[in-house]
Amino acid sequence: MGKNKLRKFAEVEANPLVLQYPFGRLSTEQFPLRGRWGADFFHNDNPIVLELGCGKGEYTVGLGRHFADRNFIGIDIKGARIWSGATQALRDGMTNVAFLRTSIELLEHFFAPGEVSEIWITFPDPQMRKASKRLTGTRMMAMYGRLLAEGGKVHLKSDSPFLYEYTSLMARHNGLTVEQCCDDIYGTYGTGTPLTDIRTHYEQQWLDRGLTIKYIRLVPGTTSLEEPPGAEDIPLDTYRSYSRGYIQMPDQMPEINNE
Ligand SMILES: C[S@@+](CC[C@H](N)C(=O)[O-])C[C@H]1O[C@@H](n2cnc3c(N)ncnc32)[C@H](O)[C@@H]1O
Numbered sequence: 001m002g003k004n005k006l007r008k009f010a011e012v013e014a015n016p017l018v019l020q021y022p023f024g025r026l027s028t029e030q031f032p033l034r035g036r037w038g039a040d041f042f043h044n045d046n047p048i049v050l051e052l053g054c055g056k057g058e059y060t061v062g063l064g065r066h067f068a069d070r071n072f073i074g075i076d077i078k079g080a081r082i083w084s085g086a087t088q089a090l091r092d093g094m095t096n097v098a099f100l101r102t103s104i105e106l107l108e109h110f111f112a113p114g115e116v117s118e119i120w121i122t123f124p125d126p127q128m129r130k131a132s133k134r135l136t137g138t139r140m141m142a143m144y145g146r147l148l149a150e151g152g153k154v155h156l157k158s159d160s161p162f163l164y165e166y167t168s169l170m171a172r173h174n175g176l177t178v179e180q181c182c183d184d185i186y187g188t189y190g191t192g193t194p195l196t197d198i199r200t201h202y203e204q205q206w207l208d209r210g211l212t213i214k215y216i217r218l219v220p221g222t223t224s225l226e227e228p229p230g231a232e233d234i235p236l237d238t239y240r241s242y243s244r245g246y247i248q249m250p251d252q253m254p255e256i257n258n259e
Pocket of ligand 1: 057076077078103104105124201
């Protein structure tokens with residue numbers, strides 16, 4: 001491992017805004033802040049907002065600056081990515097921001113039912129072949145429904161036409177309330193909203209490649225959900241391979257379609 005990465009890991013370890021709780025420990029003891037984030041970490045009872053797969057944490061820190069009366073927790077499995085947002089938040093003395101290094105699938109070990117007010121999902125892998133791993137798939141959406149307080153919202157910001165269409169179809173099929181949806185936020189809203197004024201690392205890369213950015217805000221509720229029929233007919237994104245993380249360069253993307 002490179003020196004730089006080792007230094008970041010050490011700094012993340014020492015950063016009081018970052019919580020890391022090894023999976024092994026969860027099998028023998030309960031995470032102490034579960035159900036107590038407000039009382040024991042933030043020392044207030046303000047709403048708690050999560051950013052899943054936060055990467056460098058642009059939304060966690062950006063929304064934290066924007067909304068002083070809410071608490072934000074960025075969640076990612078990769079410590080070297082979290083380092084960026086956590087270092088900024090610590091340097092700026094932010095008291096409404098934290099980072100949790102864990103797997104999203106384990107969220108219910110870290111948050112009690114109803115403890116969360118909103119969830120942001122920013123530029124996730126669309127998992128075109130695996131609905132069960134998709135962050136807006138019904139399995140994950142049901143988990144969000146258990147974690148969210150009544151009326152709690154999920155925000156999805158994505159470059160992926162596949163994920164946008166799938167999430168819209170999933171919401172429609174299950175009768176979920178979609179409060180806002182837009183397939184081109186920069187073309188539609190311009191600036192002056194956190195939706196376009198906060199830009200993530202991956203988002204900038206997609207914008208540089210000429211893609212439009214999509215947004216959906218919905219309320220998952222607590223009713224049981226089923227995968228929507230017809231999802232298998234949604235066109236796959238042409239600019240991704242099916243293996244994780246592989247992105248074609250612009251000169252290899254002749255058939256890109258932003259509609
Ligand atoms: C495509 S990146 C997007 C990062 C950031 N949101 C952005 O827009 O720049 C996806 C992020 O999700 C994280 N991730 C993927 N699967 C995860 C999981 N199961 N649990 C926690 N983090 C995960 C990755 O480590 C990565 O940082």
